[in-house]
Amino acid sequence: MRGAWLDEGKLTYREDLEEPAGEAVVTVMLAGICGTDLELLHGYAGFHGIPGHEFVGRVERSADRPDLVGRRVVGEINVACGDCATCHAGRPTHCERRSVVGIRRHPGCFAERLALPVANLHLVPDSVPDEVAVFAEPAAAALHVLDAVSPQAGERVLVVGTGRLGILVARALLTTPADVRVLARNQARLPRLASLGLPATLEAAPGSCDVVVDCSGTAEGLALARAAVRPAGTLLLKGTHVGAASLDATSLVVDEVRVIGSRCGRFAPALRALASGELQVDDLVEARYPLSDCGRAFEHAGRPGALKVLLES
């Protein structure tokens, strides 16, 4: 099978990959490169194998569910054991024994095919084109912030970090009645943020925001985000950090700040928001590369300010 292969911090295109096996085998049509994929290259999670976890595909075979064959699907990335205390408590995305597609002990989607449990699959409505459906996973992650906070009219919400994830998170928050801004690093970034429909601000006064979402992925961004939270306000942490990034405990106590870590979200509402256009993504595709060009695609996705780069099988 053809696909990308990551090992010891190097990504290569190979044509000798092992065929996947599992409850359902899915032919990948489109796959998206995300920040985590780039971090894997730098050693995050110690992963080696086929990377990639954002995809839209078509079920090629499934012994238990032949009715799914030929259907267009997206897939949840956490593969839970279904049998531990955490799974029984209804938190399968935190299953200790979980594998994670393209991140942890599960071959990913930067290949012709991948295998997934049937329970992880979600049918894609016919009205949603591949270029939109491929955003199901990051859209779910972005909308997940609304599971943690419900900012009200008059509340000030700030998003720090305007990469791929930050843009989606800002758009998710813009569906609320709150006053939502993204923090622009400098004047030069303003036209681009405006073209993405994101209200921007060049500075965030310390303690000025009711809710701040850190999507920066950097220690500097986290520090800015923390400082912008008002006393008794909320700091949402979205996305992992490259290198160490920490929060001072005593200042959280004195300011009574609430910090909420937020990772993967629910696919069903994400697909609904994509289908209805409530969450716009079609303007976020910056480039498409064939799978055989995965090296160039990764290089492109790693450029500062790059939007979504897709791989086509």
Next chain:
Amino acid sequence: MRGAWLDEGKLTYREDLEEPAGEAVVTVMLAGICGTDLELLHGYAGFHGIPGHEFVGRVERSADRPDLVGRRVVGEINVACGDCATCHAGRPTHCERRSVVGIRRHPGCFAERLALPVANLHLVPDSVPDEVAVFAEPAAAALHVLDAVSPQAGERVLVVGTGRLGILVARALLTTPADVRVLARNQARLPRLASLGLPATLEAAPGSCDVVVDCSGTAEGLALARAAVRPAGTLLLKGTHVGAASLDATSLVVDEVRVIGSRCGRFAPALRALASGELQVDDLVEARYPLSDCGRAFEHAGRPGALKVLLES
């Protein structure tokens, strides 16, 4: 006026202190020494002056409210401006211009008298003896954890740190239907915790608790507390830390942990809980010293495992 004086990390007893002036002048009957007072000695908050913020007293004079004269009172410690955006938003305890009794630009209660705005005073029900009323401030702080979490039956709650604050926090949590334990540092601590009515455990498996409250005041305690939180669980930070103590941001994201800083609480429910006996404190007084012995009293309060030490005017 007689009282304690703190300057450059030294506590002295003086008889030449300036008489307090303010909306209400309160004669202090009993005052309690808390961990923060001990930290002030080590430079916390850069305070110099009369320390102390836990007290019960009697109103000696008040120009605006002569009806209060002779009444027994306790007092909230945050003196807010009442006029800034934070005060108008209903968060006076976070007023940026606030002074804090015995901690920040406001003479404290380890003296014969202190002054407070009338708005800070709460009348003490006749049924509540001085030895109980003097716990109003720490009781309010402890009960404040229940403003942040409402642990349910079957949920596992752990309190790390069994000093004065930890004991009160554990007792506050024991009013809920949850399964509440305190973490005992070693076997030798068990009889004492049992005598205080606190169910104890000698170990907390990583990820085993729904809610963990860190009352340790140390980086080691915080690390233990953080590790004990289950994925998507809650870590309450109660009490400030001596020295630096921090939380890793990426692990909060991956485990989707919620962290809530918690400081001062509401006096009215605290007085109700003290009056009803729902929050027991009368077994927590370890010693009483006259004001003139404030040095020895501080030394006593600083001994490992010391419970409440009171100063009598």
